[in-house]
Amino acid sequence: MSEHLTLGEYLATQSGPQARVVTATVQAIAEAAQELAERVSLGVLAGAMGDMHGGRNSDGDAQKQLDVEAHELFLRRLRGAPVAAIASEESDHPEVLQPDAPLVVAIDPLDGSSNIDTNVSIGTIFSILPALEDLPQSFLQAGNQQLGAGFVVYGPQTALVLSLLQGTSVFVLDRRRNVFVLSHAKLELPAGTREYAINASNYRHWNAPVRAFVDDCLQGTDGPRGRDFNMRWIASLVADTYRILMRGGVFLYPADRRPSYRHGRLRLVYEANPVALLVEQAGGAASDGVRRILDIEPEQLHQRIPLVFGSADKVERVRRYHLDPIQSTQGWPLFARRGLLRG
Ligand SMILES: O=P(O)(O)OC[C@H]1O[C@](O)(COP(=O)(O)O)[C@@H](O)[C@@H]1O
Ligand SMILES: [Mg+2]
Ligand SMILES: [Mg+2]
Numbered sequence: 001m002s003e004h005l006t007l008g009e010y011l012a013t014q015s016g017p018q019a020r021v022v023t024a025t026v027q028a029i030a031e032a033a034q035e036l037a038e039r040v041s042l043g044v045l046a047g048a049m050g051d052m053h054g055g056r057n058s059d060g061d062a063q064k065q066l067d068v069e070a071h072e073l074f075l076r077r078l079r080g081a082p083v084a085a086i087a088s089e090e091s092d093h094p095e096v097l098q099p100d101a102p103l104v105v106a107i108d109p110l111d112g113s114s115n116i117d118t119n120v121s122i123g124t125i126f127s128i129l130p131a132l133e134d135l136p137q138s139f140l141q142a143g144n145q146q147l148g149a150g151f152v153v154y155g156p157q158t159a160l161v162l163s164l165l166q167g168t169s170v171f172v173l174d175r176r177r178n179v180f181v182l183s184h185a186k187l188e189l190p191a192g193t194r195e196y197a198i199n200a201s202n203y204r205h206w207n208a209p210v211r212a213f214v215d216d217c218l219q220g221t222d223g224p225r226g227r228d229f230n231m232r233w234i235a236s237l238v239a240d241t242y243r244i245l246m247r248g249g250v251f252l253y254p255a256d257r258r259p260s261y262r263h264g265r266l267r268l269v270y271e272a273n274p275v276a277l278l279v280e281q282a283g284g285a286a287s288d289g290v291r292r293i294l295d296i297e298p299e300q301l302h303q304r305i306p307l308v309f310g311s312a313d314k315v316e317r318v319r320r321y322h323l324d325p326i327q328s329t330q331g332w333p334l335f336a337r338r339g340l341l342r343g
Contacts, residue, residue: 007160007171007180014164021082021102022128022147022164029105029126029150030160030171030180032077036070036124037158037173043119050117057090058302059267060260066116070109070124078105084131087139087301089270094136094301103147104131104138106270106301111151112236121155123238127274139301143273143294151274153238159183161242163281168245189284191311193248195230197240205256209289209321213252237266241275241309245282250310252318254289264288264306268298272307285315289322 005013007030011023039046053063071090078086084101087094089108105128112122128148132138150162158173160180167186174181196217203211220228232249234240240251255264266272276286276293286293286309296305308318 005182007182010169010171010182018102018130018147019164025078025081025083025103025105025128026148026150026162026164028077028081028083029074029124030152032074033124033152033158033160034173034178034180035077036073037152037154039069040066040122040154041158050113058092059089059304061113063090064110064113064116066122067110067113074107074109074124081105085135085138087269089267089302092302094139096135099135102131104129104135106139106273108267108270111238111271112234115234115236120234121153121236121239121242123151123153123236125151125238125271125274127270127277136301139269140298142297143268143276146273146277146294149274149277151238151241151278153242155239155242159242161245161278163278165277165281168278168282170245187245187282189245189279189282189311190248191313193311194227195232195247195249196314197232197234197244197249197251199233199235199253200231202256202258202261205258205261206254207256209318210252210254210256213318213321237271237275241278244284244310245278248311250308250314250318253307255306261304263304266304266307268293268296268303268305269301272305275307275309279309283312284310285312287315287319290319 014023049066051065053065053068055063057063067090071088075086079097082101083097083103083105084099085094085096085104087106105126108125111125115122127146129138129141129146148164150160152160160171162169170184171180172183216223216225217229244251253265255262272293279286288306289308308315
């Protein structure tokens with residue numbers, strides 16, 4: 001791998017008015033992630049991870065020890081970066097760091113918390129935005145204002161997936177040298193993959209378009225799509241996103257009828273927006289079922305949003321199920337009318 005660029009060398013090649021501050025911020029996040037990667041790889045040898053911390057986060061989720069540790073770690077490391085404020089899933093309100101600095105960071109310090117004790121991949125997701133005079137308002141800018149975004153997946157390899165608006169690249173942590181090195185430059189999300197990701201245990205709570213989409217996939221060659229599909233669900237957004245960036249397919253976490261899932265499960269500002277930027281920069285698409293994620297103006301820091309992303313053709317297909325009422329009605333007799341969904 002020695003011929004591959006290190007993250008530091010890659011960041012040094014970036015140019016543009018905000019490049020210096022954005023790259024310094026990415027560097028601080030990467031250093032924190034290296035520390036967290038070490039902690040995660042040691043598991044309980046380095047102390048309790050998945051035990052309940054006792055608190056609840058902004059969304060009412062019970063916090064685990066590692067959620068809180070990760071939050072504190074990123075906060076500490078970002079104090080030295082040109083960051084005016086940080087908004088975290090684990091904190092109700094943004095925390096001010098250097099009020100006059102040019103950037104703000106929204107972060108999910110530990111994504112996939114339900115997997116902490118199961119030795120399944122977990123991660124960190126972040127979004128970098130310009131700081132506005134009204135600091136809290138900085139976090140309510142649409143995702144299309146992001147200056148950069150990324151996530152780190154702590155899996156068999158620790159990998160940083162990053163976009164600074166010129167494509168999406170992957171850096172793997174080389175533990176022999178303790179640096180991230182470029183492994184995939186300018187990813188292109190593969191099209192044509194017959195794979196979808198959804199938590200199917202929520203089937204009975206879904207709305208009709210989502211059920212119709214999944215029903216048609218499940219029917220495989222016997223149904224209107226005329227082909228078989230494969231399903232994957234890791235329940236860790238970073239791991240599911242990594243797979244889709246590498247292999248294609250589509251991910252859905254839709255809204256459903258459960259009282260606290262009326263807007264889905266995932267958070268717009270620090271989960272959907274960064275993932276949408278990374279996926280679009282790799283040639284894919286991301287929507288809330290109908291609207292482009294990156295064009296949605298957040299109303300609240302911790303608001304949830306239904307999230308559909310992956311290969312552009314598949315995200316468009318899911319949109320058609322939402323827009324065409326015929327697709328929302330289920331049953332064999334309608335197959336002939338679902339011609340536009342074939343393939
Ligand atoms: O347990 P469910 O309902 O399948 O939800 C899984 C989703 O929840 C998440 O764990 C939410 O993120 P947090 O762990 O940061 O709360 C995603 O990583 C994942 O896609
Ligand atoms: Mg998360
Ligand atoms: Mg989290």
